Amino acid sequence: MYIVIVGGGKVGYHLAKTLCTTKHRIIMIEDNKELCMKIVNDLNPLGISVINGDGTDINFLIDADIERADALIAVTGRDQDNLIACQLAKQRFGIKKTIARVNNPKNINIFEQFGVDSAVSSTRHIADIIEREVDISGIRTLITVKNSKISINEIKIPSDFHAVDRQLKDLHLPENSILISVIREEKVIIPNGFTEIKPGDLVIAISKNGNMKELEDYLLSSK
Numbered sequence: 119m120y121i122v123i124v125g126g127g128k129v130g131y132h133l134a135k136t137l138c139t140t141k142h143r144i145i146m147i148e149d150n151k152e153l154c155m156k157i158v159n160d161l162n163p164l165g166i167s168v169i170n171g172d173g174t175d176i177n178f179l180i181d182a183d184i185e186r187a188d189a190l191i192a193v194t195g196r197d198q199d200n201l202i203a204c205q206l207a208k209q210r211f212g213i214k215k216t217i218a219r220v221n222n223p224k225n226i227n228i229f230e231q232f233g234v235d236s237a238v239s240s241t242r243h244i245a246d247i248i249e250r251e252v253d254i255s256g257i258r259t260l261i262t263v264k265n266s267k268i269s270i271n272e273i274k275i276p277s278d279f280h281a282v283d284r285q286l287k288d289l290h291l292p293e294n295s296i297l298i299s300v301i302r303e304e305k306v307i308i309p310n311g312f313t314e315i316k317p318g319d320l321v322i323a324i325s326k327n328g329n330m331k332e333l334e335d336y337l338l339s340s341k
Contacts, residue, residue, distance in 0.1 A: 122147065122187045124173030124203045125194035126157045129219060133193060138164045145182050147173040174202040176210065189215035197225050204234045268326055270298075273337050275319040280339050287311035292332040295325040 119142045123130050126148030134144050138161075145167040148154050154170040161168065171178030173192065184190065190207035192200035197220055204216035217236040220226050229237035281289055286297065286309055300307040301320040307313060315321065315337075325333050 119143070119188040120183075120186055121145075122179070122182050122184055122190045122207070124190065124192040124200070125219070126150070126153050126168065127193070127195060129193040130191075131157060131161075133191065134161060134166050135164065138166055145169065147171055147178055147182055149173070174199050174206065176206060179203075179206060179211065184211050184213065187211075187213055189213065189217065191217045193219040195221060197221050197229075201225075201229055201232060201234065204229075205232060208233055208235075268324065269330060270322065270324050271330065271333075273321045273323055273334070275315055275317055275321060276338055277317045279315065279317045279337075281315060282317060283314055285311060286313045286315065289315070290336070292325070292336060295323060295330075295333045297321055297323050 121137060121142050121144050123134055123144060123146045126134075126146050130146060130148070134146055134157075138144050144165075146157060146161075147169045148157060149170070149172045151170050154168050157166075157168050169178060169181055171181065173179065173194070184207060187207070190204060190213050192203040194200055194203075197218075200218040200220070204218045207213040208216050215236075216234050217238060218229055218234045220229055220237045220239045223239040226237045226239055291297070297309050299322040300309050300313060300315065301322070302316065302318075321337065323333060323337075
């Protein structure tokens with residue numbers, strides 16, 4: 119793919135280094151001249167081109183050959199600039215895929231309303247990573263989708279599970295929550311209505327995040 123990255127700060131820098139290892143063609147636009155010089159010295163040997171300019175300016179986007187790009191990724195530290203760059207790429211140049219860094223998670227809905235394909239909140243993703251790596255309560259988030267509205271979770275059933283030996287069809291799971299697999303020792307079970315949940319089982323569940331706490335309370339509650 120041919121990818122234009124707007125913003126050469128830490129996020130843009132490391133993103134470019136990561137993407138170039140997968141043989142994508144990368145060009146970066148950064149308005150800070152000193153930062154551009156550093157990026158050129160570090161990344162030019164990797165085949166990454168750098169333009170010193172404003173990624174919200176049509177002329178600099180044209181210099182980056184934006185019309186041939188498969189995607190534009192805007193990762194500056196300014197939400198308004200990221201939104202403008204994505205809008206120009208989408209509306210003026212017809213770029214099919216736009217991705218924007220959102221520094222304030224409250225702005226995600228605004229970005230989506232204005233047509234940004236993917237609005238990524240660094241703050242939210244850091245929180246997601248922490249949730250995935252730290253398992254304190256017996257429940258661990260494996261992945262979130264649809265801008266964190268839905269999550270797939272790993273739940274360790276406690277030894278004093280309140281609904282031991284009861285079939286799944288007789289359990290009162292929260293609304294908008296589904297058990298998609300049960301791991302018992304080395305055996306993977308695709309559950310149906312007659313499956314029993316036993317202490318020590320590892321359950322994989324999908325749930326709307328608004329129902330996640332209710333599902334956690336139900337499956338981790340004792341007799």
